[in-house]
Amino acid sequence: MLKGVHQNLEAQQTPAFFVRGANAFSRMVFFCALSIVFMAVDARLNYLSHIRQGFIAALHPLEVVANAPSEWYRDIKKYFSVHNELVQENYVLKQQAFEHKVMLQRLSTIKAENVHLRSLLNGDMPLQPNAILGEISHMGRDPFTRIVVVNRGSQHSVKAGQAVVDSKGVIGQVTRVYPFTSEVTLITDKELSIPIQIERNQLRAIAFGGDNNTLDIPYLPTNVDIKVGDKLVTSGIDGVYPAGLAVATVSQILQNPESPFAKIVCTPVAEVTNHLQLLLLALPDAKDTAPIEEKITQEAKVAKDNSKPQTKVQTKPKANINAPH
């Protein structure tokens, strides 16, 4: 038995004991140092984004191959979708379209009225943002980050920072753009904050991502006028999200007597898991926003004693939360 082992070892051309080159430990130290440098550069500086983009573009064919089976599955499922379901869906859609048409009739008169009133007040015309229709290609490679990947990229003139919405409300923001895809960070991500307004009383605040697919509104005092079921909409003061988009509904208010702030938990209204289509709203142009900011500063001079203008997202606890709208 032992003899057999010996013979087999001899039959190999090069014994593994002596051909390793550098010591494994020194290799490990070298590569660890290299990765730490890479991490530092990637986290703090922006040099590597081009390399990443180039690599993702080079990887695109591989990604297409990897995506192919699920797309075939989806197509086949679509092909075999039952007649009955289609009829039912058609019926529901027709009903919805009818309801929307009725609402649209009112909308056009209201819009005309609004334009008229705004012109009376010398106000700015609200911008109609351009939008790109995208489709979620997958939920990101890492299951523990709140990111979805959309099949529109810099080739379709997507830019980082664009707001992303679905038919129900805001989904999130484009955070990284690749040539053919882009990453959308969901509003439930801890890193993302969104300026909101309570629809009922126009109270302004900032919502942050919370645990388990929720949003938190920190820094609101315990006696704030907010109820379970209140609807949160975007306030539009950051220049990223257009005003008036639905964001979330308040689902829980916890008042801890020891804390000066209430813990307000909200559920986002957008349904990322239920459908694939979403809209990427174009960023407002710099020249369009400039006069608005000017106007705000002018207003601020007039109303200096009451409140300060909120042109940027503020995270300080005492950001003028109860400022009159």
Place this chain on the structure above:
Amino acid sequence: MRHTNIVSIYFTLLVALLCQLFPWVGQGIIFRPDFVLVAVLYWLLRAPNLCNVGTAWVAGLLVDLATGSLLGQHALSFTITAFIALSYQRRLVLFNTWQLAGYVIALLTIERVLMLLLKLFAGDENPGWHYLWPILTSLILWQMMIVIFGGLTRPRTKQ
């Protein structure tokens, strides 16, 4: 140790990367095994003359680039895991199937914990216990690798 072809190593790594890129929609993604890590560990333990710590680092870097995580995260955790794997590589001949499985579980856990630490340093939130599911699925993948490509030691000669 058996003779292995370097082309098959790189081909397996490419396929593993492809599997990593496979889109997952829904909750199943938390069970996804670490395809690239298992492939790297397998070749590292089977053919350390062709595949070393540097290969693990390059594979980790590719995973970082492909998944969009912080560049160097996977590279660092793969490198350290590969080093630990290699330091006991010569004793694996003596291990039976269960001992080998235990060894692989230990390596996978080390990689998972390292990755978690790096993520927490980078400012991610604590993902909770289901973060450890991929260890189990990776172990299943490991056993599949052994079935497909053969065990780490020589096949027993019939006497």
